[in-house]
Amino acid sequence: MRNPLTILRQRLAAHREVRADGGTATEAGSILDRDSVRSAPFWLPPFLLIGLFIYGAIIWNIVLSLTDFQGLGSPDYSALDIENYVIAFTGGTPSWSSLTVDPVWNAAWNTVVLMVSFSVVCLAVGLVMAILVDQEIRFENTFRTIYLLPMSLSFVVTAKFWLYMYNVETGLVNLILGAVGVGPIEIVQNPDLKLAAVAFALIWQFSGYAMIVYLAGLRAIPTSHFEAARVDGASTIRMYWRVIIPQLRTATVSALVVLTVFSLKAFDFLFSMYGGYQPGPSADILATRMVREAYANGNWAYGSAIAVLLFIMALAIVAPYIYTQYQRGEL
Amino acid sequence: MSTETGRAGERTLFGHSLRRLILYLVLLGMGAFYLIPIETGLMTSIISPGTYSGNLPYLPPLEPLVSGTGAFSLEPWRGALDGLGQGLVNSVILVVPATILSGLLGSMAAFGLTTISWRGQIGIYILFVAGIFIPYQAVLVPLTQFWYNIVPLRSMFEPLAALPLVETYHWKLLALIITHTAYGLPICTLLFRAHYKKLSDEMVEAAQLDGASIATIYRRIILPLSIPMFAVVFIYQFTQIWNDLLFALTIVQFGDAAVVTQELVGIGVSQSGTNFPLRMAAALLAALPTLLVYIFFGDKFAKGVAA
Numbered sequence: 001m002r003n004p005l006t007i008l009r010q011r012l013a014a015h016r017e018v019r020a021d022g023g024t025a026t027e028a029g030s031i032l033d034r035d036s037v038r039s040a041p042f043w044l045p046p047f048l049l050i051g052l053f054i055y056g057a058i059i060w061n062i063v064l065s066l067t068d069f070q071g072l073g074s075p076d077y078s079a080l081d082i083e084n085y086v087i088a089f090t091g092g093t094p095s096w097s098s099l100t101v102d103p104v105w106n107a108a109w110n111t112v113v114l115m116v117s118f119s120v121v122c123l124a125v126g127l128v129m130a131i132l133v134d135q136e137i138r139f140e141n142t143f144r145t146i147y148l149l150p151m152s153l154s155f156v157v158t159a160k161f162w163l164y165m166y167n168v169e170t171g172l173v174n175l176i177l178g179a180v181g182v183g184p185i186e187i188v189q190n191p192d193l194k195l196a197a198v199a200f201a202l203i204w205q206f207s208g209y210a211m212i213v214y215l216a217g218l219r220a221i222p223t224s225h226f227e228a229a230r231v232d233g234a235s236t237i238r239m240y241w242r243v244i245i246p247q248l249r250t251a252t253v254s255a256l257v258v259l260t261v262f263s264l265k266a267f268d269f270l271f272s273m274y275g276g277y278q279p280g281p282s283a284d285i286l287a288t289r290m291v292r293e294a295y296a297n298g299n300w301a302y303g304s305a306i307a308v309l310l311f312i313m314a315l316a317i318v319a320p321y322i323y324t325q326y327q328r329g330e331l
Numbered sequence: 332m333s334t335e336t337g338r339a340g341e342r343t344l345f346g347h348s349l350r351r352l353i354l355y356l357v358l359l360g361m362g363a364f365y366l367i368p369i370e371t372g373l374m375t376s377i378i379s380p381g382t383y384s385g386n387l388p389y390l391p392p393l394e395p396l397v398s399g400t401g402a403f404s405l406e407p408w409r410g411a412l413d414g415l416g417q418g419l420v421n422s423v424i425l426v427v428p429a430t431i432l433s434g435l436l437g438s439m440a441a442f443g444l445t446t447i448s449w450r451g452q453i454g455i456y457i458l459f460v461a462g463i464f465i466p467y468q469a470v471l472v473p474l475t476q477f478w479y480n481i482v483p484l485r486s487m488f489e490p491l492a493a494l495p496l497v498e499t500y501h502w503k504l505l506a507l508i509i510t511h512t513a514y515g516l517p518i519c520t521l522l523f524r525a526h527y528k529k530l531s532d533e534m535v536e537a538a539q540l541d542g543a544s545i546a547t548i549y550r551r552i553i554l555p556l557s558i559p560m561f562a563v564v565f566i567y568q569f570t571q572i573w574n575d576l577l578f579a580l581t582i583v584q585f586g587d588a589a590v591v592t593q594e595l596v597g598i599g600v601s602q603s604g605t606n607f608p609l610r611m612a613a614a615l616l617a618a619l620p621t622l623l624v625y626i627f628f629g630d631k632f633a634k635g636v637a638a
Contacts, residue, residue, distance in 0.1 A: 036449040038545050043443030046436040046516050047455060053513035054462045057470035057477070064472055074480060132358060145629045146362045149369070152625035152632060153618050154574030156592040160614040161368040164375070164607060170385030172371055208365065212637050257464070264466045268576040272596050290468045295581060304472045311469035318464040322457060331456060 065304035068096040084305035104306055106281055107289040110195060114285055118199045119259040123252060126210020134218045147208035159272035162201040163188060194283040206262060210255050217251030257321045264314055267291060286310045376612035379404030383608050407612035415616055418594035422573060425504050425590060429511040430568040437519025437564065438557055442549050445527040446535055462517035471581045478506040478582055503588035510582060511572050519564050526560040566628050567635035570621045591617045
């Protein structure tokens with residue numbers, strides 16, 4: 001068959017001739033000769049696996065969110081409606097429950113606050129550290145290894161470490177505050193500080209990642225750009241601000257996308273920190289709310305509806321990113 | 332040599348030695364910031380719980396020499412090993428096959444979607460990439476339904492339990508292996524594709540000219556050239572799957588198949604308060620495999636996360 005990719009046609013032209021000499025294949029070979037089909041044993045099984053487990057599950061989840069599935073038993077797909085979404089936005093008593101269900105605004109707000117504060121601070125810390133590490137320092141590898149170390153840990157483990165750091169009586173944070181004459185203050189169970197404490201621990205874990213991404217970005221900038229800015233007489237800080245940082249846009253965008261998605265996954269951290277599904281209203285995020293509704297309260301369909309909202313948030317961040325990557329031919 | 336010094340001269344933010352000193356102090360300070368929670372945990376984990384006072388938790392236990400620091404003991408680590416033992420075994424049963432499967436399938440997918448080029452493959456590939464960013468919550472309820480109500484894995488495992496080393500509850504670990512393989516595939520495919528794009532086309536073209544089949548090209552040319560990338564992918568996947576809690580929580584739920592992260596959540600808390608030495612020892616024990624992997628193969632881990 002014709003193959004429309006000219007590069008491929010060129011590449012395969014010789015191949016076809018060889019086979020034509022053998023007298024077995026012709027230009028109008030069967031569909032089985034297409035490279036997409038011949039390479040199918042390699043890409044099709046993995047594709048079916050993600051098709052079933054990722055995309056099949058997402059579609060199934062959307063359908064589930066339209067049911068009244070609650071408690072034990074199995075979902076009833078005969079009556080679908082958007083009641084769960086109405087409840088998610090306005091609250092009230094749904095038909096599948098005798099109890100009032102809260103809307104998701106509080107958790108959604110906390111999700112956005114955590115996402116924005118965590119990713120912005122991570123990027124800022126990462127950028128400053130990348131610039132410092134890029135100063136031809138000695139032991140660069142050792143420093144980099146130390147800065148990235150927390151990222152190899154599980155959310156569950158870091159939550160345990162920070163629970164200890166934040167402890168009122170014995171925590172290092174309070175010991176330091178005590179040394180400067182403040183506190184001791186309750187942090188982990190303090191409604192005013194909870195979310196900040198979570199964000200701070202996550203920044204500790206992931207700012208090293210932002211540094212690695214920025215460092216790669218800095219190393220990709222040609223030395224001549226640094227030199228040109230020097231010749232123009234720009235001061236060091238102005239040179240970085242005007243010449244270097246604008247060139248780090250790609251690094252910023254890709255780090256930002258990854259970090260925001262990480263913050264949507266902060267469930268593991270909160271579950272470990274608060275020993276269960278109840279971080280309390282001031283640290284409740286959509287990820288936690290969804291799992292709590294489904295797995296602790298048995299409100300499966302309502303949990304699915306919250307999951308759809310979370311999925312839409314992730315999609316809104318990721319889809320433009322993948323689209324620009326595609327347009328640039330970087331996929 | 333001359334370009335190196337020129338680059339240093341131009342790019343150095345801090346000119347003279349005082350600035351240089353401040354630079355190193357800041358870098359060391361940040362290093363301390365990243366290490367202190369782990370260091371404090373390590374020091375606390377070797378204090379005998381009976382003598383633990385919580386004063387100066389960042390100092391090693393030097394009890395009769397320095398009072399208030401507690402006495403040295405490995406009791407917390409023994410307690411952690413007792414409490415997490417089953418979870419560690421289950422985690423190993425889960426992580427090893429899931430890591431190998433997702434790496435191998437990811438390499439195959441990347442080969443079929445990169446080295447062999449055909450129209451429309453980018454569309455398929457975009458579906459792989461998008462899978463990296465899916466919040467797991469969006470699939471949890473269907474996954475629980477699938478493994479508990481659709482696939483009769485449990486009843487399939489009941490006869491197998493007669494075999495040595497196989498227990499009925501292992502069906503949950505098998506479900507978790509398959510789930511983690513599917514969700515690890517996107518990132519593995521991305522990492523391998525980046526690698527395969529850099530390989531020269533000439534060898535593949537030459538092999539095609541010689542009439543080599545696609546399977547031969549993969550086995551003889553691509554697979555041997557993928558070995559460095561397999562190291563990166565295996566290290567990344569090992570860390571991700573070992574560290575995961577959410578899938579285990581919703582697929583294993585509870586019982587004998589609980590993995591180490593699940594068991595770590597509840598350890599060290601009782602009616603009489605929190606046993607911090609035990610809890611820190613457990614956190615470090617659960618983190619030990621990934622920490623060791625990171626310490627020995629840190630550069631490969633950095634390569635994986637930066638991609």
